[in-house]
Amino acid sequence: MKETQKFADRVIDLKASAIREMFKLMAKGDVVALSGGAPAPESFPTEELAEISAKILREQGTVALQYSVTEGYQPLRDMVVERTRTANKLAEYDDTIITTGAQQAIDLAFKALVNDGEGIIVERPSFVGTLNSARSYRAKLFDVPVLDDGMDLDRVEQLLQTENIKLIYTIPTFQNPTGITMSDEKRQRLIDLAVKYDVYIVEDNPYGDLRFAGEPKKNIKSLDPDGRVIYCGTFSKILSPGLRIGWVSAHRDIIERIVVVKQANDVHTPIFNQMMAAEFMKQYDMDEHIARLCKLYGRKCGIMLDALDNYFPEGCTYTRPEGGLFLWCTLPEGTDTKELLTRCIERKVAFVPGNTCMVDIDAPTRYMRLNYSAVAEDKIDWAVKTMSDVIRESL
Amino acid sequence: MKETQKFADRVIDLKASAIREMFKLMAKGDVVALSGGAPAPESFPTEELAEISAKILREQGTVALQYSVTEGYQPLRDMVVERTRTANKLAEYDDTIITTGAQQAIDLAFKALVNDGEGIIVERPSFVGTLNSARSYRAKLFDVPVLDDGMDLDRVEQLLQTENIKLIYTIPTFQNPTGITMSDEKRQRLIDLAVKYDVYIVEDNPYGDLRFAGEPKKNIKSLDPDGRVIYCGTFSKILSPGLRIGWVSAHRDIIERIVVVKQANDVHTPIFNQMMAAEFMKQYDMDEHIARLCKLYGRKCGIMLDALDNYFPEGCTYTRPEGGLFLWCTLPEGTDTKELLTRCIERKVAFVPGNTCMVDIDAPTRYMRLNYSAVAEDKIDWAVKTMSDVIRESL
Known part of the structure; x- marks a missing residue:
């Protein structure tokens, strides 16, 4: 290994994405992850793509592999x-x-x-x-x-x-x-x-x-x-x-x-x-495929918003998105969501603490990102309730 | 479009790869390209990969697409x-x-x-x-x-x-x-x-x-x-x-x-x-697959070396590789292979002029890179003979 300074200045301060590192953690356990940024796995057209992939390789394999x-x-x-x-x-x-x-x-x-x-x-x-x-x-x-x-x-x-x-x-x-x-x-x-x-x-x-x-x-x-x-x-x-x-x-x-x-x-x-x-x-009709995704995500987002309305303590606010994969919660002044995360993971729920989305990633924040697209519908209510319990205990 | 300087300093002097640009040219015509760096298309296990791709998407589609x-x-x-x-x-x-x-x-x-x-x-x-x-x-x-x-x-x-x-x-x-x-x-x-x-x-x-x-x-x-x-x-x-x-x-x-x-x-x-x-x-047995590739490339390289031995003018030398995809020719002092290339392409053969492989890409060189892996076996002799004719005319 080189003895003098090893890395380029441009990478000295880079840190691995906490979100992606968390990904690895999630992969191991039985944690309900509201922390991802992934689309719903149940939305993937696996059978359609299986047929398509085989067809392409059989009919145009030398193009596809070159x-x-x-x-x-x-x-x-x-x-x-x-x-x-x-x-x-x-x-x-x-x-x-x-x-x-x-x-x-x-x-x-x-x-x-x-x-x-x-x-x-x-x-x-x-x-x-x-x-x-x-x-x-x-x-x-x-x-x-x-x-x-x-x-x-x-x-x-x-x-x-x-x-x-x-x-x-x-x-x-x-x-x-x-x-x-x-x-x-x-x-x-x-x-x-x-x-x-x-x-x-x-x-x-x-x-x-x-x-x-x-x-x-x-x-x-x-x-x-x-x-x-x-x-x-x-x-x-x-x-x-x-x-x-x-x-x-x-x-x-x-x-x-x-x-x-x-x-x-x-x-x-x-x-x-x-x-x-x-x-x-x-x-296939891409517009139809996307329409199905929108319906699915609208439903999942609705379940999450209902759960937030039901369980989240006074003083917590959150966005009500009209699309996409995420909503954003603001917890009461003084909360540090990085600390909350550790306790949530012990209770088998994960979210993204707001600091990871900031230019100054080390500053404590009272924000959290929740993802509704990738989580199973029947886990959303339980996950939000569990997080709410942890937040209440911390207040 | 921005009025002041647009691009980062780091990309100002970058030029598109002449080889890859040539690729596009080749794709259009009926040129025999000794200019590529590609493996033999006939070596691709298209049927094996067709089966594999469909199997993966059917059995582990949500992993493969996530x-x-x-x-x-x-x-x-x-x-x-x-x-x-x-x-x-x-x-x-x-x-x-x-x-x-x-x-x-x-x-x-x-x-x-x-x-x-x-x-x-x-x-x-x-x-x-x-x-x-x-x-x-x-x-x-x-x-x-x-x-x-x-x-x-x-x-x-x-x-x-x-x-x-x-x-x-x-x-x-x-x-x-x-x-x-x-x-x-x-x-x-x-x-x-x-x-x-x-x-x-x-x-x-x-x-x-x-x-x-x-x-x-x-x-x-x-x-x-x-x-x-x-x-x-x-x-x-x-x-x-x-x-x-x-x-x-x-x-x-x-x-x-x-x-x-x-x-x-x-x-x-x-x-x-x-x-x-x-x-x-x-x-599949990767070693067997690679052994088949080696046999194929050894044969193609041999055909190219035979043709070079037969047709290339006095004063031209070339390497005799023991593997890989390329050999390298040195033409007589004073030749500029960039100029030769234009005339070769008119005669439907292409190679890589040596200057594109140099730090100083603008300097004229008397070198050329020939690829034998991607060209059809029955075209190699004709291609080398045609190039030899062009070189002779230029001497």
Whole structure:
């Protein structure tokens, strides 16, 4: 082992995602995990994909198993563009490529755009995978609170005026971890701010299709006047996360740079998996499949909200999402959810403590993220009641 | 589009791989490509994998399609360790994780270890994907010639004495692009140098299993006295590149950092694909499968060498590899293979001009890389003859 300093500065402060570490813990025991970010396993079209996978390997095996181009499987790119053309108002200058999940799209966009020390504005709280990626390129993170109608844009404008900001990262719809959706007014103002202060926006939209209540909002990409919005999408929440297929739509000059870094990163996303997603959309009605998911998640979310209404102590509040996978609880002042978690795990329930979703991950917080998509329906009520008992005891 | 400078400094000088761009060109026409780096499509076990894929999705679909851990599918990790334990003499402190191809293993190792401006020693010529990855972390590249028995270690020691070197990257066995194998003596001296000057070694060994002549050499990892060798392996050349499954074995402290950057990069390598590779090795004899590949590539390489012996003009030399996918030709002084390529493509043959494998990719070179694995056997003689005609005309 080298004797002098071993690691690059960019990774010195990186920590393994507490959520993903917890994942491993969960895998071992009989804990009811409200801590995941996974889709419902019962929603996977396993039989359909079994037939599709065998068919692809028998009929086009030498394509599916061979090297392919970095940009992705052309029929899948076409289908993604077709599905998102209206919602994103894709421009003539936009291009769309396939990535190894939306995580890679975000990571490569940061790599291609952000210099050491340049600023990225994120929501507080935000998606831990994004925070870690930004840290790994030594970006300076600035977080602004998520209000009931999305990120605090007054605070965003202050930062744009005073700091060296390169881009704004947002999950505008059914935000991870809060479940909050940004209003149409704020989406337009965010774009206006980006134009005024000449910064990029990375719009991360893994959950947008999973709406079970309320009215659809405009994608920020659809308001993009001049190719400054980088839109990240994924099949992880609407088909399967295990296949690792996402995409990114952006101005072709940006895509071209992302392709070059992707080449040096993983050459290309597994072509076999891309063909499976394309064939699934060809053979089956994706909209129907998504409609079934929305119904399932709406029901699970409803059960969780009922349980929270019934059991959670006075002084606790929580969001009421119209879609997506998560809701966000605020416990009474003085509570530290990191401590609560240990006691909850002893009682066989897990959640994500809010600090892991913060730029300052070491600060104690009174917040918790609850996931309703991956848990079995008949466990939700018991899990929320058990958590409520632990919270009451701690008050 | 942003008006001020758009891209991060680290990607400004990156260029798309000329080889991969050529790939796209090839895909369109009827060109006989000696330019690829792909395994023989006829070697893919498509029927076996068709059955395996359907079986996995039917029997363990909710595992195969769900999120998984960053380190990889445990049974596959165990199998990889088992297969490489003897050849790599893995130590108690070593750990092995699955990556999205060996390209990702190399890329994440560089990301985790190399600071801006730190030096990486590579072979001249070397693998273009590695050169681009190193550039994308702003490493300073130093190239040393590959001699008949591997890299010039006197030159390596000079660099270690005078430059700020963090690691040495080598493909010691059937090197890409030369096909040359490093001698056992040099492997030991390389380790001794790494210890003396306290630097890491990244041993990239995608082709090591594909030996069709000569005696096996020791993996450099097996000589590693103290956990300074990072070993990158892959299923791309022995099973399928389209599945994108590689691995990295290194000291667990290094692996831990690589896991953290991988989490922020693509979360995990597709679990379904990992299960397919594991199931293939469980159901079939991997050694037999590899033995068939070696036989095939030995035959193809022999046909190519015969054709080179028959047609190539006086003054041209070429390596005679004992395995792997490539051989390397040196044309007479004054030839520029980049120019030759254009004329060859008009005559429907393609190769990789040597400059693309160099640190200074713009300098004209008289070298060319020829691939024999992916081309149909009955096209090799014609392709080499056609190239020879073009070379003769240019002399």
